[in-house]
Amino acid sequence: MRREKRKIWxxxxxxxxxxxxxFGIIIVGxxxxxxxxxxxxxxxxxxxxxxxxxIILIFILLSLxxxxxxxxxWLTSLHLxxxxxxxxxxxxxxxxxxxxxxxxxxxxxxxxxxxLGFNQMTSSWAFVFxxxxxxxxxxxxxxxxxxxxxxxxxxxxxxxxxxxxxxxFAGLGYADTKRYIMYVNVGEIEWRVFDKxxxxxxxxxxxxxxxFTIEEYIPKLAIVNKKTSExxxxxxxxxxxxxxxxxxxxxxxxxxxxLIDYIHNAxxxxxSTFKEVPMKASTPAAFVQVKTQKIxxxxxxxxxxxxxxxxxxxxxxxxxIVMTPAEPKSFISNIExxxxxxxxxxxxxxxxxxxxVGKWKIYQYxxxxxxxxxxSYSSFELVYDPWLNxxxxxxxxxxxxxxxxxIFGINYKK
Amino acid sequence: xxxxxxxxxxxxxxxxxxxASVLVYNTKFKLLSNLLFILGISIFLLFIILFWSSIQRPxxxxxxxxxxxxxxxxxxxxxxxxxIWKYKWILSYTSLVAVVFIxxxxxxxxxxxxxxxxxxxSYWFIPHVTSYILSYSMLGAATIASFILLRHVEKxxxxxxxxxxxxxxxxxxxxxxxxxxxxxxxxxxxxWGNYWSWDPKETWAFxxxxxxxIYIHTRIHKLNIKISLWILIIAIIFxxxxxxxxxxxxxxxxxxxxx
Numbered sequence: 001m002r003r004e005k006r007k008i009w010x011x012x013x014x015x016x017x018x019x020x021x022x023f024g025i026i027i028v029g030x031x032x033x034x035x036x037x038x039x040x041x042x043x044x045x046x047x048x049x050x051x052x053x054x055i056i057l058i059f060i061l062l063s064l065x066x067x068x069x070x071x072x073x074w075l076t077s078l079h080l081x082x083x084x085x086x087x088x089x090x091x092x093x094x095x096x097x098x099x100x101x102x103x104x105x106x107x108x109x110x111x112x113x114x115x116l117g118f119n120q121m122t123s124s125w126a127f128v129f130x131x132x133x134x135x136x137x138x139x140x141x142x143x144x145x146x147x148x149x150x151x152x153x154x155x156x157x158x159x160x161x162x163x164x165x166x167x168x169f170a171g172l173g174y175a176d177t178k179r180y181i182m183y184v185n186v187g188e189i190e191w192r193v194f195d196k197x198x199x200x201x202x203x204x205x206x207x208x209x210x211x212f213t214i215e216e217y218i219p220k221l222a223i224v225n226k227k228t229s230e231x232x233x234x235x236x237x238x239x240x241x242x243x244x245x246x247x248x249x250x251x252x253x254x255x256x257x258x259l260i261d262y263i264h265n266a267x268x269x270x271x272s273t274f275k276e277v278p279m280k281a282s283t284p285a286a287f288v289q290v291k292t293q294k295i296x297x298x299x300x301x302x303x304x305x306x307x308x309x310x311x312x313x314x315x316x317x318x319x320x321i322v323m324t325p326a327e328p329k330s331f332i333s334n335i336e337x338x339x340x341x342x343x344x345x346x347x348x349x350x351x352x353x354x355x356x357v358g359k360w361k362i363y364q365y366x367x368x369x370x371x372x373x374x375x376s377y378s379s380f381e382l383v384y385d386p387w388l389n390x391x392x393x394x395x396x397x398x399x400x401x402x403x404x405x406x407i408f409g410i411n412y413k414k
Numbered sequence: 415x416x417x418x419x420x421x422x423x424x425x426x427x428x429x430x431x432x433x434a435s436v437l438v439y440n441t442k443f444k445l446l447s448n449l450l451f452i453l454g455i456s457i458f459l460l461f462i463i464l465f466w467s468s469i470q471r472p473x474x475x476x477x478x479x480x481x482x483x484x485x486x487x488x489x490x491x492x493x494x495x496x497x498i499w500k501y502k503w504i505l506s507y508t509s510l511v512a513v514v515f516i517x518x519x520x521x522x523x524x525x526x527x528x529x530x531x532x533x534x535x536s537y538w539f540i541p542h543v544t545s546y547i548l549s550y551s552m553l554g555a556a557t558i559a560s561f562i563l564l565r566h567v568e569k570x571x572x573x574x575x576x577x578x579x580x581x582x583x584x585x586x587x588x589x590x591x592x593x594x595x596x597x598x599x600x601x602x603x604x605x606w607g608n609y610w611s612w613d614p615k616e617t618w619a620f621x622x623x624x625x626x627x628i629y630i631h632t633r634i635h636k637l638n639i640k641i642s643l644w645i646l647i648i649a650i651i652f653x654x655x656x657x658x659x660x661x662x663x664x665x666x667x668x669x670x671x672x673x
Contacts, residue, residue: 078631078634078635079635081631082628082631082632082635085624085627085628085631086628088621088624089621089624089625089628092617092620092621092624093621095612095617096614096617096621096663096665097663097665098665099664099665099667100612100665122612170609170610179607327529327531328531328532329529329532330535331532350532351532351535351605352532352533352535352536352604352605354604354607361607363605363606363607381606381607383607383608388603391609395596395599395600395609398592398596399592399593399596401592402588402589402590402592402593402596403589403593404589405585405586405588405589405592406585406586406589406590406593408585409582409585409586410578410581410582410585412585
């Protein structure tokens with residue numbers, strides 16, 4: 001028996017209707033954007049995010065009670081899930097192809113795309129609408145599925161609930177997070193910070209910077225064209241890594257180069273010589289020999305710093321051997337943290353090793369790049385995120401779900 | 415051991431892999447082809463080990479180094495898939511992809527021995543990158559299989575086993591993709607205080623994974639297989655942009671992932 005061809009908008013809705021509705025919502029979002037501008041996530045500051053969260057949960061509960069209703073059936077259908085995935089992929093594609101800004105905008109950049117909110121995609125109405133629709137649909141799908149002790153259900157639950165928790169708390173909790181930058185001079189104590197808009201704020205937390213140290217990698221040598229400052233060879237710059245254990249003559253760009261001596265913490269001792277002095281103003285220096293059939297030269301080479309002049313070895317009138325500026329290996333701030341409640345923590349703060357003090361996390365942020373080792377200050381980022389732990393729960397669930405997917409592969413359904 | 419020696423390991427590996435890929439079609443040489451393929455992988459792995467121990471930092475930093483791992487993982491994935499699913503062409507095609515990546519590394523190495531900047535000195539570094547490259551190699555193998563299946567579909571041939579193979583590779587590959595992303599989140603939180611900041615590389619990784627999710631959902635729904643296979647091909651394009659193309663995007667010039 002042939003089934004009668006289904007007409008569009010005839011229940012139950014399928015891909016056609018789902019895609020039309022989802023893209024209709026995106027068009028409404030873009031229209032709204034041109035009229036009233038972007039969505040301000042900071043409106044969702046506590047307790048307003050709590051109210052909205054409760055409304056979402058009530059909606060999901062309603063979908064569970066009235067699951068026979070055609071609308072809720074459609075809300076939890078694969079047609080809508082797939083359509084929403086397509087929508088979020090396309091919106092992310094815009095996000096990935098356009099340059100995003102933080103509000104600072106040149107007048108020449110104000111064009112149709114600017115009015116559609118392409119430059120701040122994640123807070124454009126279209127993106128926000130699709131995000132909330134995903135929260136509703138995904139939540140209703142999780143609620144509807146009958147729990148069972150099967151592989152299939154476990155993997156479904158871990159992946160979908162994990163994702164829902166991350167989206168729910170990261171999105172709705174965004175306005176409650178605070179992040180500030182604090183600059184502290186060596187030997188001083190500071191409690192004032194700068195927010196995103198560079199406004200000064202006072203925090204109930206103070207940091208004293210006892211000492212700031214930078215360790216540097218051993219630099220490299222290169223041959224440059226003095227007129228164009230290009231490193232040879234022109235298309236594929238080559239660097240000679242200084243290696244104190246290897247002082248053999250090597251062939252480099254057609255020249256024979258030999259490292260005779262190297263001092264990591266060097267200070268000029270005469271016009272043309274260096275000696276080792278472990279102080280902040282010191283800079284790496286290498287005693288280098290260069291040979292061809294015509295020339296045989298030796299000289300100290302150094303990249304210098306803001307106090308010491310650079311030194312180069314002139315091969316001829318157009319080429320010279322130079323040292324690259326030393327790259328930082330690690331920077332460490334020796335700090336003491338005080339809070340209003342009376343806690344006092346002393347530690348060495350490094351990149352990738354933040355410090356947790358009460359509700360705050362303190363990160364090593366930066367230093368005076370122009371001064372390098374001689375930087376007179378260190379900067380820290382202070383982050384407060386009350387919803388972090390629950391987001392981590394979501395990440396853990398999703399991680400476990402993906403691990404099970406790897407283990408079982410296609411057999412997860414059985 | 416440095417990149418100058420790479421060619422002396424790369425060429426023998428290539429010879430082994432190509433030899434195995436040809437011999438596998440002849441049942442008389444089945445054992446020999448298996449041995450050759452494993453020998454090729456072993457020679458390649460030996461270079462990675464010697465290289466790693468001499469540069470004194472994990473070789474996951476430059477694009478050239480990730481291509482090195484990719485060649486290793488895609489041949490390993492190809493071999494395991496061949497042993498389980500018995501498709502001979504998977505050996506040939508994964509060898510071909512590995513050879514292409516080796517040749518790129520020989521011609522355009524992009525291997526300036528970069529020092530590890532402080533943000534990259536983390537125990538998340540190795541699992542994060544390994545998970546991604548493993549995922550890329552499985553999804554790459556899935557793409558090869560999807561081209562083969564598309565040809566069968568054009569001829570109206572039913573290939574249920576091949577469909578299962580693709581689904582399996584995508585599920586496992588997607589699992590690693592997700593795991594790599596989540597580890598990236600944990601790492602980003604420790605390094606920058608933010609688990610997600612829509613950095614261009616993050617955005618592209620996100621939309622790559624949503625595209626694979628579209629594939630998975632259309633498969634659950636038993637949508638026309640042709641549509642699903644084309645989604646896989648779009649997904650591998652997005653994946654390539656995430657991995658190799660980011661550096662060339664104007665939107666990504668301030669990205670913290672450009673190297």
